[in-house]
Amino acid sequence: MAVIRKSFSGGLSADEEILLEEWLGSDEENGREYSFLKSLYMWKNPPFAPDEVDDGRMPWRIRRLLLKNSIGTNVFVRAYRIVACLLLIPLAGVLVWALTDRPSDQDSVAMQEVRAPFGICSAVTLPDGSEVVLNAGSSLRFPSVFDGTSRAVELSGEAYFEVESCPDRPFIVRTGGLDIVATGTSFNVEAYSGEDMIAVTMVEGEVGLYAPDDRFVRTMMAEDRLVYSRNTGTVDETAGYSYRYISWKDGVLAFRNDPLDSILARLGRLYNVEFILMDESLAHKQFYATFNNESLESILKLLSMSDNVRFEQVSGTGAGSDHGIRKIYVMNREKH
Amino acid sequence: MDIFPEYDDMVLWRAVERNDHRAFSALYRRYYRDMVLFCGSYVRDRQVCEDIVQNIFIRLWNGRRVLAVRNFRMFLMKSARNACLNEMKRGGIAGSYADYISRTCSMYADIEGYILYSDLESNMMEVLSSIPPQYREVFVENRFKGRTCKEIAESLGLSYRTVEERLRKALKIIRTRLKEYDDRTKR
Numbered sequence: 001m002a003v004i005r006k007s008f009s010g011g012l013s014a015d016e017e018i019l020l021e022e023w024l025g026s027d028e029e030n031g032r033e034y035s036f037l038k039s040l041y042m043w044k045n046p047p048f049a050p051d052e053v054d055d056g057r058m059p060w061r062i063r064r065l066l067l068k069n070s071i072g073t074n075v076f077v078r079a080y081r082i083v084a085c086l087l088l089i090p091l092a093g094v095l096v097w098a099l100t101d102r103p104s105d106q107d108s109v110a111m112q113e114v115r116a117p118f119g120i121c122s123a124v125t126l127p128d129g130s131e132v133v134l135n136a137g138s139s140l141r142f143p144s145v146f147d148g149t150s151r152a153v154e155l156s157g158e159a160y161f162e163v164e165s166c167p168d169r170p171f172i173v174r175t176g177g178l179d180i181v182a183t184g185t186s187f188n189v190e191a192y193s194g195e196d197m198i199a200v201t202m203v204e205g206e207v208g209l210y211a212p213d214d215r216f217v218r219t220m221m222a223e224d225r226l227v228y229s230r231n232t233g234t235v236d237e238t239a240g241y242s243y244r245y246i247s248w249k250d251g252v253l254a255f256r257n258d259p260l261d262s263i264l265a266r267l268g269r270l271y272n273v274e275f276i277l278m279d280e281s282l283a284h285k286q287f288y289a290t291f292n293n294e295s296l297e298s299i300l301k302l303l304s305m306s307d308n309v310r311f312e313q314v315s316g317t318g319a320g321s322d323h324g325i326r327k328i329y330v331m332n333r334e335k336h
Numbered sequence: 337m338d339i340f341p342e343y344d345d346m347v348l349w350r351a352v353e354r355n356d357h358r359a360f361s362a363l364y365r366r367y368y369r370d371m372v373l374f375c376g377s378y379v380r381d382r383q384v385c386e387d388i389v390q391n392i393f394i395r396l397w398n399g400r401r402v403l404a405v406r407n408f409r410m411f412l413m414k415s416a417r418n419a420c421l422n423e424m425k426r427g428g429i430a431g432s433y434a435d436y437i438s439r440t441c442s443m444y445a446d447i448e449g450y451i452l453y454s455d456l457e458s459n460m461m462e463v464l465s466s467i468p469p470q471y472r473e474v475f476v477e478n479r480f481k482g483r484t485c486k487e488i489a490e491s492l493g494l495s496y497r498t499v500e501e502r503l504r505k506a507l508k509i510i511r512t513r514l515k516e517y518d519d520r521t522k523r
Contacts, residue, residue, distance in 0.1 A: 002484070008377075032449030036511050038377060039451040040479060043460075046373055048382040050453060053369045058361055059390060065397060066357040243358045250355060292354075 004034060008041040057204065060165065063186070067131055067162045115139040116157075118325075119272035121249070126153070129164040130171065133249040137269040138192075158190040160249045163205075177230040178217070179210040187220075188246045201225040201245040253291040253299075260285045260309070264330065271296040274325055279332040282309060300328075308333040345408035353400050363408065364393055370452040371416050378420035388419045413447045451514050463513040471506035478503055 003016045003023075012020065024030050116122040116134040124132045127146055134140055138157020146152075152172040163171045165184025173180040175191035178198045185205025191198040200209070202224045209217040211233060220226065223241035228234070244254035253270070255263055261283040264275040273296065277283060285307055291299050300311045314327035343362070351359035368389060375385035392415045396403065405411045464472055473492075477483045489499040 028446070031446035033511070035447050035449030036451060036514075037507070039449070039453075039456065042373065042377045043451075043453055043456040044480060046453070047376040047380040048385075050369065050373055052382060053372045053386065058364055062364070062390060062394060062397070065394060066360065247358075250357075 004037055005041065008038055008045075060184075063162075063204070067186075110144045111141055112144055113139055113141045117272075118269055126151070126164075128166065128169075128171075131162040133160040135159060135248055135269070136272075155189055155191055156193045158188070158192065158248070160186075160188045160246055162186045177212060178228050179212075179214075180207050181210060182207040188249075190245075196230050198228045198230065199225065199245070200228070201241065203246060251293040253289075255287050255289050257286040257288050259283060260287065260330075263287060263303075267296065267299065272325060274327045275330050276314070276327060277330050279330070282330060282332055285309065304333075346405075349405055349408050352397070355400075357397075360393075360397060367409070367412055367452075368393075370454050371412055373453045374413060374450065375416050375420050378417070379423055384423060385420075388416060388423060392416060392419060409452075410448070413450065417447055449511075451518065455514070455518060459514060459517045460510075463510050463517075466513065467506060467509050471502050471509070474499055474502040475506035475510070 003012065003020050006012055006016065007020055024034060114122065114124050114134065116136050116138050118137045121136055122134050124134060124140060126132060126142055127144060128151055130151070132140060132153075135158035138155070138159055140156075140159060141154040143152075146169065148169070150170050150172055151166075152174060154174045154176075156176070161171075161173065161182070163182050163184050163186070167183045171182045171184075173182075173189055175189060175198055176193065177191065178200070180187070180189060180200060182205065185207055186203035187205070187207060188201040188203070189198070190200075200207070200220060202220050202222050204222045206219060206221050208219050209228070211217050217228075217235065224237065225241050225245060226235050226237040229236075242256075244252075244256060247254050248270075253266070261277065264277070267273070268275055287303060287306065289302065289306070291302075304310055310331045310333045312329045312331060314329060343359075345363065345366075348359040348363050352363065371389045371392070372382070372385045375388050376382070379385055379388070392412065395415070403411075464476075467475075474488055477488045478485065485496060485499045485503065488494075489496045492499070
């Protein structure tokens with residue numbers, strides 16, 4: 001016993017080493033017992049204070065790796081089944097709608113606009129190395145070079161930001177309603193121009209929020225989520241953080257008792273279809289479902305299996321007609 | 337800092353295999369501190385230990401499609417032990433001692449017996465309260481207060497052999513009980 005104990009802190013004599021080795025070798029079980037005794041010893045005599053080990057925050061080099069990989073592998077390995085969300089690299093110049101010099105009122109820095117068309121998500125790397133994933137139907141405007149004092153971008157729609165750390169030059173997301181000011185953090189912003197609400201979901205780090213009149217609203221910490229109303233200027237933070245708010249960037253659609261109308265709005269943007277609700281009572285029906293890179297057809301099939309909803313494509317609205325936007329009637333199965 | 341306590345390790349790992357980095361950071365948070373402390377039983381420098389564990393997690397993410405992980409915790413511990421032994425060889429920590437440790441540890445010491453810090457932290461008191469008080473007394477005096485069996489025997493008026501026997505029994509019960517916790521949570 002004493003020899004075992006001594007071996008944990010080191011400094012066994014040669015004789016004692018031999019003794020210990022013999023004991024360990026004599027029975028397989030002794031090896032496990034030795035490990036157990038060692039864990040007890042380390043628990044009471046840790047070589048450094050356990051509290052010094054910070055397990056709350058992954059180091060930046062690992063977080064970067066996660067972001068890069070989640071985009072890269074999706075494209076190569078799962079391309080064949082990604083109907084939901086094609087993550088394209090901006091090199092596919094199709095996505096760059098306008099790359100024009102605009103007579104800017106600030107100075108003559110060229111603004112770029114990247115737009116993810118309906119049905120496609122796209123990944124953008126900004127001039128400072130920050131990574132942005134744009135959800136379908138969203139657009140982002142940013143200067144080709146950030147100036148020395150700040151990094152401002154304009155968002156319409158939804159995007160996930162992974163901001164390169166640089167405390168001296170705040171990173172600002174303008175949404176036409178709420179400005180989000182960050183230094184080095186990850187967060188998701190949902191700010192569709194036709195909608196009243198702006199939702200900010202924090203993943204890591206900290207941001208500050210400012211109202212249109214530059215009034216400071218509040219700060220947000222990791223794993224906070226809040227919804228801001230453009231009209232009333234009120235803030236609702238009852239939702240709470242969940243991976244589902246950002247899962248779209250990984251091609252995962254997660255609905256947790258969400259009403260049908262908001263589900264359809266999401267699906268419509270993602271698959272470039274227009275849903276026509278034939279029965280208003282359906283709008284508030286709630287659904288609980290998770291879809292991982294599934295086709296629109298199979299999603300609709302699953303939705304209609306779980307409730308009295310029926311989907312029917314409006315004839316003559318396939319590809320080619322009416323800008324290629326498909327229209328789908330949403331009906332109540334009992335009535336029609 | 338467990339963000340998905342309701343999911344066990346392998347559920348999260350399967351999600352990691354499908355690129356879910358939320359699950360990955362859950363596993364990271366669940367094990368980071370414990371693994372750094374586990375490395376501390378080989379390498380005394382905290383920064384080195386943290387680097388070792390971070391590198392293991394990087395390798396896990398990069399290899400998520402190819403690594404055959406059957407028991408996540410064991411996988412972590414084995415990787416950590418091997419990395420520590422390499423580090424010790426490389427860093428030339430007091431040559432002979434490192435040699436000796438790596439020899440005996442790799443040959444005999446079975447890390448399956450090792451209980452992680454946070455598990456001891458959360459279960460030890462309950463286990464202790466459930467064992468016979470005579471055993472507990474000897475165990476606490478010896479393991480927590482660092483007194484030798486001889487000293488305990490003298491102060492309690494018992495024979496040396498009795499103290500040794502009680503300590504042995506206490507350790508055996510504690511080990512079995514802790515193992516049960518381990519299997520039950522089977523995280």
